[in-house]
Amino acid sequence: MSDFLMPALGADMEAGTLVEWLIKPGDRVKRGDVIAVVETQKGAIEVEIFDEGVVSELVVPVGTRVAVGGLLARIGERAGPQPEAPAPVAPRQATAPQPPASPTAPAMQAAGGARVTPAARRRAAELGLDPAALAGTGVEGAVSVADVEAARRAAPPAAVPLAPPLALAKPSRRTGFDPAEMRKAIAAAMGRSKREIPHYYLSHTVDLHPALAWLEAFNAAQPVPRRLLPAVLLLKASALALREVPQLNGTCVEGVFQPGSGIHPGWAISLRGGGLVAPAIRDTDALALPDLMAAIRDLVQRARSGGLRSSELASPTVTVTSLGERGAETVTGIIYPPQVAIIGFGSISTRPWVVDGRVEARPLVTVSLAADHRVTDGHIGALLLSAIERLLQEPAKL
Amino acid sequence: MTEAEARAVIYDILSGIAPEADPVTVAGDEDLREALDLDSMDFMNFVVALHERIGIDIPEADYPRLRTLDGAIAYFAR
Numbered sequence: 001m002s003d004f005l006m007p008a009l010g011a012d013m014e015a016g017t018l019v020e021w022l023i024k025p026g027d028r029v030k031r032g033d034v035i036a037v038v039e040t041q042k043g044a045i046e047v048e049i050f051d052e053g054v055v056s057e058l059v060v061p062v063g064t065r066v067a068v069g070g071l072l073a074r075i076g077e078r079a080g081p082q083p084e085a086p087a088p089v090a091p092r093q094a095t096a097p098q099p100p101a102s103p104t105a106p107a108m109q110a111a112g113g114a115r116v117t118p119a120a121r122r123r124a125a126e127l128g129l130d131p132a133a134l135a136g137t138g139v140e141g142a143v144s145v146a147d148v149e150a151a152r153r154a155a156p157p158a159a160v161p162l163a164p165p166l167a168l169a170k171p172s173r174r175t176g177f178d179p180a181e182m183r184k185a186i187a188a189a190m191g192r193s194k195r196e197i198p199h200y201y202l203s204h205t206v207d208l209h210p211a212l213a214w215l216e217a218f219n220a221a222q223p224v225p226r227r228l229l230p231a232v233l234l235l236k237a238s239a240l241a242l243r244e245v246p247q248l249n250g251t252c253v254e255g256v257f258q259p260g261s262g263i264h265p266g267w268a269i270s271l272r273g274g275g276l277v278a279p280a281i282r283d284t285d286a287l288a289l290p291d292l293m294a295a296i297r298d299l300v301q302r303a304r305s306g307g308l309r310s311s312e313l314a315s316p317t318v319t320v321t322s323l324g325e326r327g328a329e330t331v332t333g334i335i336y337p338p339q340v341a342i343i344g345f346g347s348i349s350t351r352p353w354v355v356d357g358r359v360e361a362r363p364l365v366t367v368s369l370a371a372d373h374r375v376t377d378g379h380i381g382a383l384l385l386s387a388i389e390r391l392l393q394e395p396a397k398l
Numbered sequence: 399m400t401e402a403e404a405r406a407v408i409y410d411i412l413s414g415i416a417p418e419a420d421p422v423t424v425a426g427d428e429d430l431r432e433a434l435d436l437d438s439m440d441f442m443n444f445v446v447a448l449h450e451r452i453g454i455d456i457p458e459a460d461y462p463r464l465r466t467l468d469g470a471i472a473y474f475a476r
Contacts, residue, residue, distance in 0.1 A: 219458045224449035227458060229438055270437065273418060300439050324438040326431060 009313040012189040041185035043177030182275035203368040214395035239285035241387035251338040260317030268321035279312035340372040404474040426468035
């Protein structure tokens, strides 16, 4: 028997509102299944479970606000009762009168039909698909975003559908978060960072000519959807550099550094309408560049449509931010607690640079590091920046 | 494809990427990235969507021609 608790989705979260159960008593669940949707300041988050077994009780009804660490459900042993057996389960919570769902709660499962996660419902509306008609591969056949995307890919790429009505596409696009709540979450996390973390800052200019020349040749041989953005090279180089300088990859809790269990950078994503999230891309250092590009695209899409998962918000070991082609030249980051470092890339701009004693026009990027002085000193930070520079000079090895 | 068809596809894609903005209000020679606040990923998604909807290859060297409405319409209406 294990307890399924309200997860902490970042340092700033105190409570969340349960808006949807994707399981019921008797369902079998396994590690990684999305079993509930929780509304937080960062929008609706799909919460995964990290145990396996059979659901014995849903303790909290939909609409309830629960503090981090509060009991949500009980999961029984692996060899649990057969779903059809009259489960020897405690008083069924589901029969209790349910409090009114919170006003932000997305619509629940289709009456009598397939269960559909809120993010999947929104994505399906954007694409003009009927989510209830799709085959679900989530828990107990729930339709997830992945299922909707699979249906989109399966549809014939075809004959210029001129008509997907603008009017329909617009109101169904939800950002998945409340900008005012998001602002409070950012204020809480950044305020705590500035109060508690003694930052030090370093920056370094890197010549991207070899990386961009390699990228241009790589992209020329790829179909449009498989081309890479320069940001992918910057993120991969950062992850590989963190392998060499692991002192900057991890968390600092009550003054004690805990190394990350892997290199899981939070990738900073700016949300339209204001706001920022930095969900983790697990084991970035081990991902091939096309896989990393796909991971970033998927994450950006889900961040904007409200389909991030609990594990992505809870697990970053460092943050990486890239301002992109229209951004400012440098960024001086603020560490997201309890992490100990944030790596920032400004926009790439062509500037004079000395190569072999001659001035040449080269695409340059300023890489910055803000790091926690309780854990490391500037010397370690400089090693990281110089490793990033070195790795970017040999892009074929990334 | 005609200019009108190209314009309709482009408007439709842009309104999916920047749902709070109205692409119809963007001037023909304005940089779409500035006018609609598109970041690098948004612009890439725009190009990928054009490729998928219209079904032609778009070499990376041509991306700058897609940065304005006029440029993009001229690119596909041919």
